[in-house]
Amino acid sequence: MIIHINLFAAGNTTEIMDAPLLSVQRIDKSFALKRKFFSSAPDACHAVRDVSFEIHAGETLGLVGESGCGKTTLARMVARIERPSSGKIYYRGIDIFGAKQAELREYRQKVQYIFQDPYASLNPRMSAGAIVGEPFRIHEGRTDGESRGDLDGLLKMVGLSSEQKNRYPHEFSGGQRQRLGIARAIALNPEIVIADEPVSALDVSVQAQILNLLKDLQDRFNLSYLFISHDMGVIRFMSDRVAVMYGGRIVEIGPNEAIFGNPRHPYTRMLMDAVPSFTGQAVKREREVFVSFGEGERSETGCLFWPRCPEALPVCRETAPGIAGIVDGHLVACHR
Ligand SMILES: Nc1ncnc2c1ncn2[C@@H]1O[C@H](COP(=O)(O)OP(=O)(O)OP(=O)(O)O)[C@@H](O)[C@H]1O
Ligand SMILES: [Mg+2]
Numbered sequence: 001m002i003i004h005i006n007l008f009a010a011g012n013t014t015e016i017m018d019a020p021l022l023s024v025q026r027i028d029k030s031f032a033l034k035r036k037f038f039s040s041a042p043d044a045c046h047a048v049r050d051v052s053f054e055i056h057a058g059e060t061l062g063l064v065g066e067s068g069c070g071k072t073t074l075a076r077m078v079a080r081i082e083r084p085s086s087g088k089i090y091y092r093g094i095d096i097f098g099a100k101q102a103e104l105r106e107y108r109q110k111v112q113y114i115f116q117d118p119y120a121s122l123n124p125r126m127s128a129g130a131i132v133g134e135p136f137r138i139h140e141g142r143t144d145g146e147s148r149g150d151l152d153g154l155l156k157m158v159g160l161s162s163e164q165k166n167r168y169p170h171e172f173s174g175g176q177r178q179r180l181g182i183a184r185a186i187a188l189n190p191e192i193v194i195a196d197e198p199v200s201a202l203d204v205s206v207q208a209q210i211l212n213l214l215k216d217l218q219d220r221f222n223l224s225y226l227f228i229s230h231d232m233g234v235i236r237f238m239s240d241r242v243a244v245m246y247g248g249r250i251v252e253i254g255p256n257e258a259i260f261g262n263p264r265h266p267y268t269r270m271l272m273d274a275v276p277s278f279t280g281q282a283v284k285r286e287r288e289v290f291v292s293f294g295e296g297e298r299s300e301t302g303c304l305f306w307p308r309c310p311e312a313l314p315v316c317r318e319t320a321p322g323i324a325g326i327v328d329g330h331l332v333a334c335h336r
Contacts, residue, residue, distance in 0.1 A: 019093060020054035021191060021224055022078065027051050027087030029073050029248075047073040048084070049248040055192065060218070060225040062239030062256075064232060064271065070248040071228045075194045078226060079113050080104075091192075109139055112190040116197035118181035122169045128155070128180055129165030135187040150187075158183040158213060175206035179213065186217060194226045199234060211238060232271050236260055241329070244268045247304035250323065254330030264332040266309050303335070311336055 029048040048070045055061050063071050076082040078089060080096055089096045091111070094103055115121040122131055133151050152162040158179040169177055178198060185193055195214065199207040211234065217223060227238050235242055242259040244252040244267065252265040263269045303309070306316040315335050323333040 022055040023090040025088045027084040058222040059240040062235040062242045063228045064235045065245030069245045109188045110191045112185040114195040114198045118177040132183045154183045192224045196228045252332045258330040
């Protein structure tokens with residue numbers, strides 16, 4: 001049941017505490033592909049399939065899955081960069097694709113995005129100060145001079161010094177550039193931060209620093225994270241709850257301890273065997289599992305995963321399993 005309450009205006013605090021900040025309901029996304037003559041290739045890419053989840057205030061939902069499984073597409077819909085083909089996304093009870101201008105303005109402020117490669121997302125011709133101060137200027141109409149006080153504080157908060165604000169992106173290390181990206185994301189006091197592979201471009205030693213910074217900021221500002229990674233070690237370290245995606249679907253979702261202590265989907269178990277680099281253990285099977293799959297490895301009838309599943313049953317070829325609960329918020333889409 002969808003409850004449409006405008007919580008921006010609500011005075012009932014229990015409602016605010018119980019209601020999820022973000023509710024994603026049965027979203028689907030297909031991209032039309034240019035059809036080539038005499039080609040039997042499919043003319044659409046079904047990137048996200050019937051995905052639902054919620055994010056509560058102050059929690060991290062980790063999203064994990066191999067390359068091409070739809071993580072970024074999903075994140076871009078939450079950020080309202082992309083529109084779902086069907087389904088709804090509610091922020092504090094408000095349908096973000098049917099929202100009024102004022103609500104949208106607030107949403108753009110409250111939901112921020114941290115990109116994998118900060119270098120690509122930072123304007124090379126802008127100084128660090130201008131980059132981090134830009135959100136203030138856009139959203140609050142303040143000039144450089146007026147926002148400087150906040151700016152120094154922000155830079156300090158992410159572990160940079162105010163002297164560094166006259167430098168340009170190429171003068172920073174990868175980790176420092178990601179700190180700039182984070183400062184920019186938190187500048188407007190957001191509630192939800194979408195971090196799309198924020199550390200995969202960084203050295204392992206720097207990864208830990210950035211992850212710790214994200215955790216500190218979360219504690220300080222009660223941020224909610226939609227945290228995307230293909231590294232199970234990073235996901236385990238960061239997440240309160242974990243969603244495992246395969247072929248555009250969430251195949252398993254649950255609390256961190258349930259997913260790592262009692263993984264139920266064969267694909268989740270396969271990911272567990274791929275040793276995470278972040279925890280410092282030897283990387284052994286990572287490449288075997290994190291191969292980007294072609295259409296042929298996905299099944300269009302039955303379970304998407306059955307062609308790769310070591311435990312497939314005859315029914316798995318015929319019918320797609322629905323996602324169902326095991327215990328307390330631990331759900332899995334598997335006939336087994
Ligand atoms: N604009 C687009 N047009 C057509 N297909 C797209 C578009 N964007 C994404 N796709 C396709 O959707 C699928 C999911 O892509 P997406 O980028 O969401 O995956 P991902 O899980 O983020 O992968 P990675 O780990 O490599 O970042 C892929 O098959 C991709 O080719
Ligand atoms: Mg991606």
